[in-house]
Amino acid sequence: MEFYAGSRDACYEAKSAGLPKASGGCLLANASLREGQLLVGGHPFVIGKKDSGNRSSRDYYSHKLAWVSEKFVVLWDEKDKRGWLVNGASALLHIVMTSLEQLSPAFKSICLFDPASIQEGKHPHQPDSATEVLLNINNRQLRIYREDDGPPRFQGQVEICYNMLEKMIEYQLIVLERVRNSRIIVPRAHLEGWDFRHLAQRFDPIYPRLAVLDTNGKSWVDFTRSIHAVTLFGRGFGEIIRPTGACSAWATLPCGKYYLAACAADLQKIMDGHGGQYSTPLRLTDDDIWYIPDKSTGQCLCKDKTDATHSDLAQILLPSDMCKNLSLNPSGCYQTDRGAFIFGFNEIHQWFWNDTGNPFRKMAGESSDLLLNPGISYMSDSSVFRESLGIEEVRDASYLRLVPQQMSSDNYTVGIICALTIELKAVGALFDSTHAYVPSPDHDPNDYVFGSICGHNVVASCLPDGDYGTTSAALAAGHMCRSFNGVEFYLLVGVGGGAPHTNKQDIRLGDVVVSTPKGSKTGGIPYDTVKTLQGGVHIINGYLSPPPYRLRSVLRLLLKSDPNPPKAPLQPYLDQIAQSVDGCGYPGQENDQLFDSDYSHLAEAETCDSCDPQKCIQRTLRPSTQPRIHYGLIASGNQVMKDSKTRDRLGEEQDILCFEMEAAGIMNTVPALVIRGICDYSDSHKNKGWQKYAAATAAAFMKLLLSNVPVSNDRGQRQQAPMFSG
Structure with missing residues (x-):
């Protein structure tokens, strides 16, 4: 040597x-x-x-x-x-x-x-x-x-x-x-x-x-x-x-x-x-x-x-x-x-490590796919839910030995709700450790995954395939709230459509929008709940409940107190997701296309390859590919926003940064914060090219947020992230 x-x-x-x-x-x-x-x-x-x-x-x-x-x-x-x-x-x-x-x-x-x-x-x-x-x-x-x-x-x-x-x-x-x-x-x-x-x-x-x-x-x-x-x-x-x-x-x-x-x-x-x-x-x-x-x-x-x-x-x-x-x-x-x-890892004598707890060995008859990514593990009896996470059939209960920690429903303090399975995959890839399955009451149809993120015990769920919108989201949040009494706050994590011209904010695909009160506005608005006045005038009627004070306080710290904010705070988490979930890499600025509001997408075309490049708005390339984080108003409703002129009008009138379909069902049901990765521009050119990356950026901000939220210990006291001064 x-x-x-x-x-x-x-x-x-x-x-x-x-x-x-x-x-x-x-x-x-x-x-x-x-x-x-x-x-x-x-x-x-x-x-x-x-x-x-x-x-x-x-x-x-x-x-x-x-x-x-x-x-x-x-x-x-x-x-x-x-x-x-x-x-x-x-x-x-x-x-x-x-x-x-x-x-x-x-x-x-x-x-x-x-x-x-x-x-x-x-x-x-x-x-x-x-x-x-x-x-x-x-x-x-x-x-x-x-x-x-x-x-x-x-x-x-x-x-x-x-x-x-x-x-x-x-x-x-x-x-x-x-x-x-x-x-x-x-x-x-x-x-x-x-x-x-x-x-x-x-x-x-x-x-x-x-x-x-x-x-x-x-x-x-x-x-x-x-x-x-x-x-x-x-x-x-x-x-x-x-x-x-x-x-x-x-x-x-x-x-x-x-x-x-x-x-x-x-x-x-x-x-x-x-x-x-x-x-x-x-x-x-x-x-x-x-x-x-x-x-x-x-x-x-x-x-x-x-x-x-x-x-x-x-x-x-x-x-x-x-x-x-x-x-x-x-x-x-x-x-x-x-x-x-x-x-390091020995292929002959295999031991698998999570972020906490003792390692475990591969059991005979276990799915190898399950072990390749211990960041997220199957803990549900639902075959639909299992398949949505890309996990093969496990034919016996020996997989429960993969996760040493067994919690009760009261131990979980953070609830995460996603609308799409790709969103839940991105969240699960950031689990520091996974927990054994916790049975839920018979009246709860939700499927759950359990784990730990930055010391917080997290229960996460996804809407059933084909279900979306405010009603489904409200039902999912209500069931989770009743089944897990210890949850202190909820995070709605996933993708949304951007409003690129709002208040002159430079919103790009892959950026993150976080529901944050601004002035008299609470952070969320039900944009399809309107009041019709004389003469056919429509005005938005109401706001959604603001995020819990505890999270607003942390957001204030993220926004204002760090004199030297990191240039790439989400990158470690994006790298972690990319290692576990295929297709979550950055698609490239050349694929971030914003078309003129008067130009509609060509019918039947799945992508914008055939769209007129002359109708694409020329924007200055950013010096960095790191996603930016925007704090402000998120609009939610039971309809998909695919009209650029309506997007621009509502965006300018209400200072809306993002459009999506679940927040209105959750924010008035449980104390919640909405985190959206921008996957399209809420126009007729909407497609799935940026969906996986946007799901990853939303999940990355979720973990950045939780890393700054003090952990509640077993006595109900909050333990701040460590600061040592000698």
Whole structure:
């Protein structure tokens, strides 16, 4: 095995990961690095006495390196969907070398540093090589800049990078320890960290970032959190750990598999400090075991034949409380201080992870389709409902073992109603975990799915196929309200038609409209409930009930309080949906066509391919493809709006942003907020080209909203998303 983090011949071309800021309910959401100072909620982060430990002993360079070498960092390649767990000293040297290699041409002209002058250790390409390089007195004295241009010596550059990394590590440790001792739920899919290049290039400020992991990547998240590893994101790290003598399938860490590689020497160090190498199975930490179900050599058995079947070398991590249920075998492939190992999903010994709870194994006779997407699971006896979610027949009740949590109807605090199955699929893809089926009363014809989103227990339902409109929506909401007494508020999530000219708001396909009071208007209007006056004049008669105050308060925070709102708050959730639901990707601005109000769609044509492009309104292309979020009035009625002139007239008169067909049935029945992704322009050109993406953007905003809503605990008290200030 050769270890390249910080080595002279490593790849130092990693680019920024391009991930969105960690926001909402994320653990690092309130943190930032400004001028080398870590701020939390805009205030300096100060280590309290109970958290400080022996921090004062790190005044000396050698003490700093001794401390950081015992910490761990995940280098996560967002492009290749793979990562490496490395010790802190190796990560530090990799940051330092990148900072010097990626200097701009102007600064390179005044830089005196030559990477070839670095003296490697006695044993290069090993996990402890970086510590030797950093301690080497000749390396520490290497000239970097002239006195007036920057840190004159290599040691000064190391200490600058160390100071920033130290703050990240300390804050990570305190945040995770407080979460560990609280009731806060952190989804495994949420990998939070910092951008590697921003750190190396000393961006100011530096904000935490969020990546959303595929199901296959969730198996090692508990482990990295147990050791308080900081994650640094990038694109193009190259090969950080390269095995020697491996076959072609394992010569490099496979891309796209969400694997995490680690050296045996670092794993030994972790077990010495956190676990126990002499236990069976091996205990990496108090909470995590390294489960080796058979006597494996840790080598591929293909004999390097081109047509041979390759072994699956992915190692299995499990929660330590599952030991009693495992068949224990001697640890065959672990050898102290030798080689490296890959952790992730093993195709032979399959374990499936949700965002919370213990993993589970595939049962005999279970539908494989059900297991491919644990984000949404079938929990109903209705074959129609099952088919609508794209789930095959399950012929026995063993599938109930897939979801360990069994709730009662009173445990559910959030109700979600969708009109279309594609809308429910998008919502279900964002479940952090799924729950077992909760039987509903005989008088309730609804079918439900159950799960958790950002700590909220959620019950969701969809109108029956072919049913739509205010009456069906009101019936569905009424049944849900009676069957689940603990639901505090409801979200109507799905697609709607936009009113693109209203109040000069630039509404595009894929944008999100949220029912929000404005002036004397409540956020919703029954536009087909009219009063006819003398002379045939029609006026809209009434408004719908406003959203509950609790949600309006959160919307106020989303709208006004964040001084640095994220540029792409919905993107992590859109990526998560796209991994689970086919066809939910962005269709492209070139397919967003708004036709003149006087131009009608050609009869019988399903698309606008034959429509006159000269009648298409020319609009400025947006600089970003990210959906925009609009807050205002949603019009609801029992008719499909397909007339552009009526749309424009009502839009201008009432400041309407969106037209749809279910809100009028729900908002006066239960306390509800309406979230609509714009899939068409409420005109004769209406088609389904943007329907799936619009369903995804509405669901993404739903999760963004819930990540900001405090969770009600078992005592009826609300628990705010965590904010730590030291």
